Amino acid sequence: MDHEKVNILLVDDQPAKLLAYEVILKELGENLVIASSGREALELLLKTEIAVILVDVCMPELDGFELAAMIREHPRFQKTAMIFISAIQVSDIDRLRGYEMGAVDYVPVPVVPEVLRAKIKVFAELYRKTRELERLNQELEDRVRARTAELENSTAKLRESEQRRSMAIAAGKMGSWDWDWISGDWMWDEGQYRIFGVSPESFEVNPANVQALLHPDDVDQLRKAIAEFNKGTRAYETEFRIIRPDGEVRWCVGTAAATVDESSRVVRVSGVTVDITERKRAEERQNLLAREVDHRAKNALALAQSIVRLTRADEVKAYVNAVEGRINALARVHTILSLSSWQGAELSRLIDEELAPYSLGGQIILAGPEVQLLPATAQTLALALHELFTNSAKYGALSTRSGRLTIGWQVKDQVLTLSWEESGGPLVMTPKSRGFGTRSLLASVESQLGGQAQFDWRAEGLLCRLEVPLTRKTTATTTSGKFDEAGSAELQRASG
Template identity: 95%
Template sequence: MDQEKVNILLVDDQPAKLLAYEVILKDLGENLVIASSGREALEVLLKTEIAVILVDVCMPELDGFELAAMIREHPRFQKTAMIFISAIQVSDIDRLRGYEMGAVDYVPVPVVPEVLRAKIKVFAELYRKTRELERLNHELEDRVRARTAELESSTAKLRESEQRRSMAIAAGKMGSWDWDWDWVSGDWMWDEGQYRIFGVSAERFEVNPANVQALLHPDDVDQLRKAIAEFNKGTRAYETEFRIVRPDGEVRWCVGTAAATVDESGRVVRVSGVTVDITERKRAEERQNLLAREVDHRAKNALALAQSIVRLTRADEVKDYVNAVEGRINALARVHTILSLSSWQGAELSRLIDEELAPYSLGDQIRLAGPEVQLLPATAQTLALALHELFTNSAKYGALSTRSGRLAIDWRVEDELLTLSWEESGGPLVMAPKSRGFGTRSLLASVESQLGGQAQFDWRAEGLLCRLEVPLTRRTATAGPGKFDTSGSAELQRASG
């Protein structure tokens, strides 16, 4: 491979000498650059990279020493090789001065061609090697920078990945662990998530077999022994659910997944795994199962009530019968909707009254007054039907059957006893009934039997006055899951008899 040519600057004010130097150095195969004065040489240096400068000491205006001093002052040329040529005999002092100015060698006149070529060749090769080393050094630095950038990028990605993993573990309530396969003396490694799940800190908790087993629920310790036995039999992966008991006494459900690492002989040498806290899922499953049983119970109760309504409703005409049944079942459906929206936690008394008022356009005929009262589901269902009967009777025969009629509903709570007052006025003349209809009998039966309360009626001429007293804490209407309370329908049957 051909070597890259370097530039050699020949500086002399005599053309004949310059020509002689060209002839002598031609065989070196380098680029020879000519300058006939010190100023011209400076111009060349500013434009061209020069490997070696061959300069005559004795030149007019700017001699070799002065030129060398100016060249050395420039940062680019502080290491450029300069060889002085002198046609006069120089003393040691002159040589010392020349070396101080930056000369690397002296060549006396007459010039010996072989000696000059040898000197120039040495410095040209030195320059070429220096440039090659600089180039290689730059390439190496570039590679180092590129590799460093790759490592930094890889490290950043690894750090980001670890952060994402940590965030995912934290968000997913997960922890990871590692265990040298030796129950007695094997090393354990827990990450932050594992400590968090078990409710301990890395600073105060030493991970060892005894301490880990102490945190397991006593009924689930066998799960750990079973897992160890399975791995000893050759199982490579194992998953199980277990409970832990945190130091503060809280019980948590977890699912553990483990995988074994084996040596060349197939012997387990390490087990790594992930622990996931599934307590919330377990609680959700329990709530779901409880809700399913509760829904089943509520549905059976509702069906029993609907069945009683259909069987016991009396009417002289089919249309009246259909309207009566539909009204009572719709009342039951409305309260069921209210309870569903509260996840069967209960219902507000004012909401029940509003729902019963909804079918009527009564304007200012009705006055309501009372505090917010939260009713138990069974109480809400029974009271909704009772209110429906009162509204229905009032709309047909009482104060709400005429625009002049007025209705005031007041309620209060004292010592967990709800007292509701229903007072009608301004309607048709009221006469006490000779016998109780189904609505009145069912209202009495449901309030007294189902809720353990009392219902009192005062058939005043100016309007009905009804007083209901309902205990808020009694749960007689709430049977256990899988059973439904039919006492209400039975009482209705007796009332209709």
């Protein structure tokens, strides 16, 4: 079932940046509200329920810090999540100032779309869950009031409440209980027994037995609740873990309310327990995703740094074109991998992406089965294919309309063999020395993938053969996300 959309306020005085944020955040499926100034943002906040505010630090008239201060002065927005975007280097004092104003995070420019989406998604989900919890609290208060009225005035109201409770029990996610504060007697409904993984026939509800089912680290929560009610607290809520008799650990949220006599003495405590294990697991998956996004970003930056550091050219324009081409090739394979949740990429898709910039008609023939590549293999092979296409477009068969290129591949014994055969282009001369593209291709395929790259500079056109193992774990990245030192050294030698 689709979740209820929340409103995300984007505040920036530059329309182009607002449009960029809209494009980045559109896939979250939330409502994006636009404000081009601090004053416009304040007007929207008074009219609209906002979950997250994304605000530019540097704006005329009312900057991000001043806007945050004005927002926090209003009682409605004291807990609204605000994320600052800054295109300038922010000092520690400015960061402190921002956090004092209620900022939950800073995002530097240029913005990494995946990171920004992950941050916004976390706070949007947190806002949604907070609202859900508020609704649960309201339901509990309504239920306690309804039960009191039902017991005193109407059995019909009691029947209606029991029907709602039965629905919760059927779902297996909610249970209710009552504790006679004077006699010490407990009453659990069927849902409560189900959550704790015990049965009424074999489990006696008393403080000692209940405490035995609590996670050792959460036992103090029960003691704290009792102490709070003794101090006069009328309602209490907490999250805790239980360990069922079969050893399964479950997360719960417990909400309790006290009934007092005429002398304000607690005589009964009633409560609701909700199994939130699935929600907790979802939060863990979200945190894992955030860490994965950070890991992927570091890997991409490491590869980009190596490309920039190792690219060589005699002129600035040639250098820029070479770097842009390699970075774009890396970006294309990242897009393919992201669509598969980083499970892998099809070889034919990599080739199609590299072909896209060229209008070649029928100059290219492709032949080969579907081959699924591991992420690290796909990254390295995409850069190698980029070098081959670039060189062919500049000097080889793809530089003329009469040229032809045949790319074929096959898999045998978990080894991918790819052949690149050019013909019909300019007369080919065996180069006296290998250029950076050829040397980096050799280094990446042989060092990073543990394969082989062979070149035959025939007069009628280049013949290249790549052999790449499909099962060996590549060494392009380490578990910390850093570029492998051995591979980097190979590329260093290739650039020399």
